[in-house]
Amino acid sequence: MKLNDLDVEIVQKNIKHVHLCVYPPEGRVKVSAPFNMTHDTLRVFVISKLAWIKKQQLKFRSQEREAPREYIDRESHYVWGKRYLLKIEETEAPPKIELKHNKLVLSIRSETSQERKQAILEAWYRENLKQAIPALIEKWQSRMSVHVNRFYVQSMKTKWGSCSYHSGSIRLNTELAKKPLACLEYIVVHEMTHLLEPTHNSRFIGLMDQFMPKWRFYRDELNRLPVRYEEWGY
Numbered sequence: 001m002k003l004n005d006l007d008v009e010i011v012q013k014n015i016k017h018v019h020l021c022v023y024p025p026e027g028r029v030k031v032s033a034p035f036n037m038t039h040d041t042l043r044v045f046v047i048s049k050l051a052w053i054k055k056q057q058l059k060f061r062s063q064e065r066e067a068p069r070e071y072i073d074r075e076s077h078y079v080w081g082k083r084y085l086l087k088i089e090e091t092e093a094p095p096k097i098e099l100k101h102n103k104l105v106l107s108i109r110s111e112t113s114q115e116r117k118q119a120i121l122e123a124w125y126r127e128n129l130k131q132a133i134p135a136l137i138e139k140w141q142s143r144m145s146v147h148v149n150r151f152y153v154q155s156m157k158t159k160w161g162s163c164s165y166h167s168g169s170i171r172l173n174t175e176l177a178k179k180p181l182a183c184l185e186y187i188v189v190h191e192m193t194h195l196l197e198p199t200h201n202s203r204f205i206g207l208m209d210q211f212m213p214k215w216r217f218y219r220d221e222l223n224r225l226p227v228r229y230e231e232w233g234y
């Protein structure tokens, strides 16, 4: 279906309700509709959603994309919101990462593959987070009168963090090690607040306002910063 400059992919299948999806990064539009829905009804439906579609497409376009990494000298890598230039040093010893002034020095064997370099760096980011999180949890446990049983650090495609209300555990995205520390703290507080209130209702917002009055600033900061293209979904 074509509406002005908008191409809409229509898939009719054995379903009861009509679904509309806008996909990143180009903002491709797909509608899944029941077999008995007529072309005219579909057209009216899509027209009624045009403003929403445009808004989603604009969001994808304005999202600044971080280029895929090649792990070569002088490439930018972020640690706690600060930019470092990658420096590859050859060694026969086990791999090592050090921050020296504005350089992130990766010492590895000369034949190390790109995938392996990425894995070494990811593990290092995860370790940085694992070291930073306990102090934040401790600080906020006493302020919020809530207890975190366990925390996990892992790669997540679509979220900065998540929380399991029943097991009292929180999960944090490895990518947070690239963002300013205050952003990590905001996500920790957000997930800990879920231990008090599982949904994003008005009580949740009220608790966030009470614990961290500037939380919206950090949320916007996280949304503004580059995200890894291949790891981001909506």
Ligand SMILES: [Zn+2]
Pocket (backbone or CB within 6 Å): 190, 194, 200
């Ligand atoms: Zn949440």
